[in-house]
Amino acid sequence: MQQPEPEPQSFDRVLSSMCTEPHPAAREAAERFLATNPGDPATYETVADLERRAVKGLATLAAHPTPAEAAGYVTSGGTEANVQAVRSARNRHDGSDVNVVAPTSAHFSFTKAAEVLGVELRTVPLDDDYRADPDAVAAAVDEDTALVVGVAGSTEYGRVDPIPELAAIAEEVGARLHVDAAWGGFVLPFTDHAWSFADAAVDTLTIDPHKYGQAPVPAGGLLAREDAALDALAVDTPYLETRSQATLTGTRSGAGVAGAVAAMDALWPDGYREAAERAADDADWLAGELAARGYDVVEPELPLVAAAVPDSTFSALRDAGWKVSRTGTGELRVVCMPHVTRSALRAFFDDLDRIRR
Ligand SMILES: Cc1ncc(COP(=O)(O)O)c(C=O)c1O
The missing domain is CATH 3.90.1150.10 (Aspartate Aminotransferase, domain 1)
Structure with a gap:
């Protein structure tokens, strides 16, 4: 018997999702690039060019000092970006007993990251208004801390952590600072919050087009202040024309990349x-x-x-x-x-x- 075509849900009554109806131009671009693979940039050159545009666009939003040269890529989502930020910090930190310090408000992707990467996750309490408490963070860090995490737009309460204070604490112990602006990153440029590369010594930053960026899923974003952060993720890729790959996934759809670029072209600023x-x-x-x-x-x-x-x-x-x-x-x-x-x-x-x- 013929089954009726399944229809995706309507967004009419969706009140708690962090995804949204994609912008029509982004949907159209995603469909066109569905069968491309930015994981193999020497073969799929057009989408590889688009990915550089996507990174430049995201870096502009996050006030990177040199958006056109910013290191980063379009991830499958905030989870991959956060896992990769932890991995990059771990790989660049001296010593084997590495820990990551994050507020309890940090997204559960950091729990996954810690488990997969074999690092200790130290979660520290919030202040009375659901933000990372700098005193608690300062008490938790030590010389084995590879990364301090600050959240700019927390998943449960939409709070922005005191990023400059967290950066200063990280710097004192030789740790790096990652800002998770997966959800907040497309709203924060229009506020006076201190959250971006311009506001503090932020090393890496998550910012997801498939949330407030109005791009179709899957389109997350990982950005880094310096190339070294991405270099620390690269593995050799002997059978590809490009020599190395820094992404966590291998083959990945170009839909996310093309959708992100089209959304930013249509909507920024x-x-x-x-x-x-x-x-x-x-x-x-x-x-x-x-x-x-x-x-x-x-x-x-x-x-x-x-x-x-x-x-x-x-x-x-x-x-x-x-x-x-x-x-x-x-x-x-x-x-x-x-x-x-x-x-x-x-x-x-x-x-x-x-x-x-
Ligand atoms: C702050 C924050 N970081 C990371 C994520 C994970 O993003 P994704 O579900 O795209 O992997 C979310 C998801 O809601 C989030 O709110």
Whole structure:
């Protein structure tokens, strides 16, 4: 019997995802480059050129001192970028008993990185407002610390860690600093947060086009201040025309690369600025509406709102088709991605008010 063609989900009721509807030009570019392989740049030269453009674009957003020459590549996502940042720091650090110090708010990809790479992950407590606590980080580092991680747009609460302070702590013990701006990186350029290569001695940085960058999945980004960070990842590739490869994956689709370039061409800077401003307004409005209904709200710093709603309410929202998720301590979290419009949020409140009656 003929099965109906499966359709992907609509974004209408997706409130907790960090991905979004791709920009139409990015979708189209991704489809065109689907069957190319930037993992073999001497064969797939056009997409290899596009990847250099993607890295330049990402480096511009992250205020790299020389975007046109920045080291980096388009990863499969923030996870690969974070794993590779840990790997690069480990490979460049003297000594074998290496550790990585990260706030408890760091994404679980660092747990994967530590396990795969055999390094110790030291997680340290946050301050009262969910940011890395510099005193706790300073107490945790030692001469075996290869990397300190700061998060610029945390997954649960959208917080930006004090990156310059973390960089200074890292420098004192000869460690490197990685900034995870996987989610925040396309919003932060329009804020006054200190998070980028221009703000501190940042060694590597994760910034994902497939989140706020409005590129189709899979398109993450790893950037490095110096070539040495990527050189430390390179392995010999005897049967390819290019001599070495620094990526974690081998063959990878050019869709992510082409989609990222097309999205940035279409949206940087004005389109991203508009999206960031609209998301910030919506997040403030959402926080106000939730507080007006008596919920404890974690005020948004970037466009992500968390609020303590009862389990029964959360379940009823899920039953009504809302794709919402919870923080580790159980708060409802809403990520104001570009597809989360004010009218979607109004429809959400219509259901929430019906559930509360
Ligand atoms: C801050 C942060 N870093 C890394 C990641 C991992 O990204 P990906 O799921 O693209 O691997 C996420 C995912 O939400 C994230 O929020």
